[in-house]
Amino acid sequence: MDQDLLALAQQTRAAAQALGVLDLAQRNGALAAIAAGLEKNKDRIVAANQQDCAAAEKDGIAPALYARLKLGASKLDSAIAGIRDLINLADPLGHLQIHRELDDGLILKRVTCPLGVLGIIFEARPEALIQITSLAIKSGNGVILKGGKEAIQSCSVLTEIIKEALQTTTVSPDAVTLLTTREEIKTLLSLDKYVDLIIPRGSNAFVQYVQQNTNIPVLGHADGICHIYVDQAADLSKAIPIIVDAKTHYPAACNAIETLLIDLAIAGDILPQIAVALQANNVELRGDDETQKFIHVNPASEDDWRTEYSDLTLAIKVVENLEAAIAHINTYGSKHTDGIITEDANAAQKFLNEVNAAGVYHNCSTRFADGFRYGFGAEVGISTQTLPPRGPVGLEGLVTYKYHLVGNGQIAATYTGDQAKSFTHRDLPSER
Structure with a gap:
């Protein structure tokens, strides 16, 4: 040593x-x-x-x-x-x-x-x-x-x-x-x-x-593989700024998104607009087979779903519904931070309840996953x-904490046996 x-x-x-x-x-x-x-x-x-x-x-x-x-x-x-x-x-x-x-x-x-x-x-x-x-x-x-x-x-x-x-x-x-x-x-x-x-x-x-x-x-935490899912009830005026911010504000950060999930029901309408906004910010897009039906992007492989790019690269996958989005995140995510964009309160609550991550967000950028932004002053790191x-x-x-026990000669034997004394277990007023 x-x-x-x-x-x-x-x-x-x-x-x-x-x-x-x-x-x-x-x-x-x-x-x-x-x-x-x-x-x-x-x-x-x-x-x-x-x-x-x-x-x-x-x-x-x-x-x-x-x-x-x-x-x-x-x-x-x-x-x-x-x-x-x-x-x-x-x-x-x-x-x-x-x-x-x-x-x-x-x-x-x-x-x-x-x-x-x-x-x-x-x-x-x-x-x-x-x-x-x-x-x-x-x-x-x-x-x-x-x-x-x-x-x-x-x-x-x-x-x-x-x-x-x-x-x-x-x-x-x-x-x-x-x-x-x-x-x-x-x-x-x-x-x-x-x-x-x-x-x-x-x-x-x-x-x-x-x-x-x-x-x-x-x-x-090891990886920061963060996702945003755009639900079929998403407001596009919110979705585009959130997605662009979550990918481009600081792409090297562990709370930047690496995969974007789009609901199939709206993919044809919104994917082209999202792609234009991202490509205007020099983001390289990779998409699954379904994504490639709507926009021209490089193919995404299985490895892309497991990759933390920490750069201006984003994988896109079109999913059938909310359940499929949750299943994808819980399979490939790193339990860091994942978000949903939707105006459907029930869908949002289901996402928040069922996605297994330290941070689950509704209608906001994953970049808020930070001790300073949470009002902690700073952070020593993020735990997943x-x-x-x-x-x-x-x-x-x-x-951590310590247990302080203060008595006046009490012994444990007093509280055992046939003549055992009972504990009162009475909570007292809080004090500093």
Whole structure:
């Protein structure tokens, strides 16, 4: 094992334990200092990112990954705004979830508390480092970050600025640790005594590698194969802008649609209009046999239904009805985000009830699947697993809880046997 990394993990663990007992004002003060530090050093951050982008272009980076890597002024401003939004959110720690009298003088409480240390592995997207670190501090967690090699300059500068800001606060800079080499990932995955949760953000193959090579709980998603189904009762004036936005607003995002499903009853009327709008935005269309009867597109294969393009490519399938659309999504989807466009309330409700995804939408773009847009301040990632947390993971997904039981000499034997005393099990008023 890498002894230097082991020492860093122990150091992060100790800092996280101290962070976890700080009050809200102290944690918010740290966030305010980070936001101010980032604001002050915008030029430095953008310059570092430009170095990364230039190096990545020389290496032939894929367009989708390049889009995620680029951190311009607007993205940086959004990330800083996210920190300030986060400051205004309620404290996720210390919430009393259960307050119950088990018997006279024997009181049970369930109280939210930090997870401990988060291990976050992500590719490109340097602004993710800002979001993740801010969420970790607000929720009282330490964080060990491993960004992609393509973002090494950006991540290094961001971490330096964050640590400099924390030196002026009650939060130890040791609560934030950045790893810089690929070899360190293997060691990080072995640190189950010091890391409480791993969140990988990358390709399907990489997420599977992480899941198969660690004993630490893993939270995240592999693919973002999102769908929109245009029902026969759809309003075309809504459908076209929604579809164009969901595909072209940021095609590299995991919440961009990869497959469009069209109800057979209206395909002849609306497919040509949808195709014109998408092709005007440089989207390459691929369609099944039925789609090709209505518009001229490249053929779609079985593999297209399972592909996350992360680019301006869209697969189209004409389906017989709502039931067929739901069946297709539940077969090929990644349980991320799927939507229906319809004016039929019953059809919409059936879709929302039966599609198995973290996000199910009616008459709006899948691009809203985002922690910032949900009002979480930011997100550490999106989880497509069925167990919670699910969907964009913000503060509530980074806390756990403890049971506090306070008595006055009670013993379990008193409540067993022929003369056993009964529990009262009386819920008490909530308190902070």
